[in-house]
Amino acid sequence: MLAWAAALAIAGAAAVATPASAHANYVKSNPAADARLVKAPTEVRVAFSEPPDPKGSQIQVLDEQGTRWDLGDTTASDESNGLKVGLKAIGDGGYTVAWTTVSAVDGHETRGSYAFVVGNGPLPALPDIPNASPPPSPLEVAGRSLSYAGIALALGCALFGLVVHAADGPSETRRERRLLMLGGAATSLGSAALVLAEGDHLPPRLALLLSLRLLTGLAVIAALAPQLSGRTRRYVVVVAGIVAALTATLVSHATALGNVKDMALDLIHVLSISAWSGGVVSLLWIYLLTGDRNGATLRATVWRFSLVALTSVGLLATAGVLQAFDRLVLIQDLIETPYGIALLAKIVLLVVIVAVASFNLLRHGPRAERAGLIRGTIIEAALLAGVFVAAGVLTALAPPAQPSGAAFDQTQHVAGYRVELVVPTSIPGRNRFVLRVHQGLTPVTVAEKVALRFTMVEHDMGETELVADERAPGEYVAVGSPTAMYGTWKVQAIIRLPGKDDVSALFTVPISQQGGQGATAVALTTKSFSLVVFPDPSLPIAGAPIQLSVIVLENGQPAIGRTITGATAAKDGQPVTGDPFIAIEQGSGRYRIDIPALAQGKWTMRIQIGSPAETADYTFAVSP
Numbered sequence: 001m002l003a004w005a006a007a008l009a010i011a012g013a014a015a016v017a018t019p020a021s022a023h024a025n026y027v028k029s030n031p032a033a034d035a036r037l038v039k040a041p042t043e044v045r046v047a048f049s050e051p052p053d054p055k056g057s058q059i060q061v062l063d064e065q066g067t068r069w070d071l072g073d074t075t076a077s078d079e080s081n082g083l084k085v086g087l088k089a090i091g092d093g094g095y096t097v098a099w100t101t102v103s104a105v106d107g108h109e110t111r112g113s114y115a116f117v118v119g120n121g122p123l124p125a126l127p128d129i130p131n132a133s134p135p136p137s138p139l140e141v142a143g144r145s146l147s148y149a150g151i152a153l154a155l156g157c158a159l160f161g162l163v164v165h166a167a168d169g170p171s172e173t174r175r176e177r178r179l180l181m182l183g184g185a186a187t188s189l190g191s192a193a194l195v196l197a198e199g200d201h202l203p204p205r206l207a208l209l210l211s212l213r214l215l216t217g218l219a220v221i222a223a224l225a226p227q228l229s230g231r232t233r234r235y236v237v238v239v240a241g242i243v244a245a246l247t248a249t250l251v252s253h254a255t256a257l258g259n260v261k262d263m264a265l266d267l268i269h270v271l272s273i274s275a276w277s278g279g280v281v282s283l284l285w286i287y288l289l290t291g292d293r294n295g296a297t298l299r300a301t302v303w304r305f306s307l308v309a310l311t312s313v314g315l316l317a318t319a320g321v322l323q324a325f326d327r328l329v330l331i332q333d334l335i336e337t338p339y340g341i342a343l344l345a346k347i348v349l350l351v352v353i354v355a356v357a358s359f360n361l362l363r364h365g366p367r368a369e370r371a372g373l374i375r376g377t378i379i380e381a382a383l384l385a386g387v388f389v390a391a392g393v394l395t396a397l398a399p400p401a402q403p404s405g406a407a408f409d410q411t412q413h414v415a416g417y418r419v420e421l422v423v424p425t426s427i428p429g430r431n432r433f434v435l436r437v438h439q440g441l442t443p444v445t446v447a448e449k450v451a452l453r454f455t456m457v458e459h460d461m462g463e464t465e466l467v468a469d470e471r472a473p474g475e476y477v478a479v480g481s482p483t484a485m486y487g488t489w490k491v492q493a494i495i496r497l498p499g500k501d502d503v504s505a506l507f508t509v510p511i512s513q514q515g516g517q518g519a520t521a522v523a524l525t526t527k528s529f530s531l532v533v534f535p536d537p538s539l540p541i542a543g544a545p546i547q548l549s550v551i552v553l554e555n556g557q558p559a560i561g562r563t564i565t566g567a568t569a570a571k572d573g574q575p576v577t578g579d580p581f582i583a584i585e586q587g588s589g590r591y592r593i594d595i596p597a598l599a600q601g602k603w604t605m606r607i608q609i610g611s612p613a614e615t616a617d618y619t620f621a622v623s624p
């Protein structure tokens with residue numbers, strides 16, 4: 001009952017799991033999200049957190065009328081986990097990039113979209129969609145649970161025969177064969193269900209590993225051939241079971257995320273679960289329910305099995321907990337994410353099972369009470385079935401901890417809210433700040449205002465505020481250049497909720513000198529000033545306007561009211577002369593030099609400050 005109640009609860013949680021962060025997630029793109037381009041791109045590239053299967057994945061590029069401008073030729077790109085699509089000649093205007101991926105490792109699907117604009121127009125009104133996954137299908141969950149349970153039954157039964165008690169006499173042998181048959185059949189059927197659940201976008205690697213798992217199930221059934229001795233049969237099944245367990249690990253999240261330590265933990269987890277749970281069923285069905293052994297023999301067998309069970313539980317719990325640390329972001333994930341709820345259900349069930357088993361062993365073991373032992377073991381086996389359902393749901397869901405690939409990604413828990421700040425690039429100058437706000441499983445969509453306040457730790461540069469717009473349920477986005485200088489920035493997120501106190505979370509975001517593509521913030525010094533200079537756009541393009549931001553500090557304090565000019569001094573190493581541009585002061589030691597256009601090449605600007613004049617040279621590339 002408890003097992004089914006738990007299974008129902010997690011199935012319910014899985015069903016509401018719509019906008020979960022998911023499996024092969026958006027990491028970065030070119031053009032970047034919200035980019036303003038002066039020149040139309042000829043292709044769109046997106047990189048993901050896991051290898052996507054190019055065949056099942058697609059990038060579409062749509063204008064505001066919904067007309068497609070991509071060439072429909074989504075293929076793998078040369079960057080890691082990247083996809084690209086070619087574009088027709090596009091004109092000025094806003095475009096939406098809508099992508100769908102299928103993870104090459106586990107076949108899980110994720111979708112999302114973002115926008116960019118060519119020319120001076122506004123960004124498309126279409127909201128961004130962050131990484132969203134459809135809830136797992138009942139067929140997938142059933143396939144996973146069934147094949148895990150099948151592997152456990154076959155492997156655990158064979159190990160039971162080899163280590164605890166070899167089936168003895170026709171009745172026990174018949175029962176052992178039936179269990180192995182059931183295990184093999186469940187492994188194969190479960191694998192077939194998983195293939196069906198993937199439908200027509202089954203990635204080739206997954207197809208191969210699921211076929212292999214299906215074959216191991218058939219191998220277990222083939223091992224029932226009467227020519228084989230009981231012992232040989234058990235060895236064959238152990239080998240088939242280990243291969244099947246390996247196929248589970250090779251399509252797990254540990255493998256998708258390329259974490260070798262977690263892959264080892266996952267394999268230990270699967271093997272120890274199998275030894276234990278398959279053993280419990282074997283003890284009950286093959287040993288306790290046959291013959292009439294009692295007294296010392298019964299006691300010895302039960303103790304021998306308990307030793308195997310104890311070791312297995314120790315291993316599986318350790319491996320499970322260690323892997324769980326890498327999958328969860330916060331301990332609250334256990335009640336606030338579908339994945340965490342499935343995990344919590346497993347933990348609670350494990351605790352209950354261990355309690356039932358200990359009680360059973362300590363009470364009925366010493367007195368060798370068969371009826372009592374049988375009753376306790378039936379309860380144990382039934383609860384274990386519930387754990388396999390929970391494991392099927394768990395592995396079908398996206399783990400909360402996903403490598404976002406963002407320069408900064410942190411989640412905090414404040415006043416009952418989950419607040420996540422994601423900054424895809426963190427360079428001096430223009431950045432995109434994404435704040436995700438959830439209460440439990442629900443995105444917070446009612447905020448009246450979401451503001452980000454920026455202050456710098458190293459220097460007093462005043463406080464700048466950006467107001468974020470809601471671009472998707474619970475996702476608030478702001479774009480701007482408040483982090484003008486590299487160093488450490490405090491970002492205070494303030495979420496105003498109707499009729500409640502503001503929710504405020506404080507993040508410490510390092511802004512690094514390089515990072516992002518081609519962002520070239522450079523620190524320069526003159527006799528009495530320190531300067532930080534960076535261009536906007538961060539990749540200047542020939543013939544298009546360029547702004548140079550210059551931050552000026554004098555003795556560590558913002559230099560106010562200075563006259564600053566910038567003049568072209570060299571191009572590709574050859575001296576040139578040009579009229580100086582006069583910088584516009586923007587407060588807090590920030591100045592801006594507007595350059596109408598430059599030709600392609602490597603330019604040196606001579607920046608001159610104050611009187612008597614001090615100069616520093618800043619060199620940057622202008623691409624065609």
Ligand code: HEM
Pocket residue numbers: 148248249250251252253254266269270273277316317319320321323324327343346347350384387388391394395399
């Ligand atoms: C009776 C107890 C348990 C059973 C039968 C069980 C079963 C399973 C199975 C069959 C898998 C799938 C392995 C794979 O796909 O390679 C799995 C994965 C996992 N289990 Fe357990 N488990 C149990 C207890 C626990 C406990 C106590 C924890 C930790 C607190 C845990 C944490 C995990 C984690 C983190 C994964 C990986 C999920 C993923 O791929 O994202 N398990 N478990």
Ligand SMILES: [Cu+2]
Pocket residue numbers: 022023024103106108253396397398
């Ligand atoms: Cu996945």
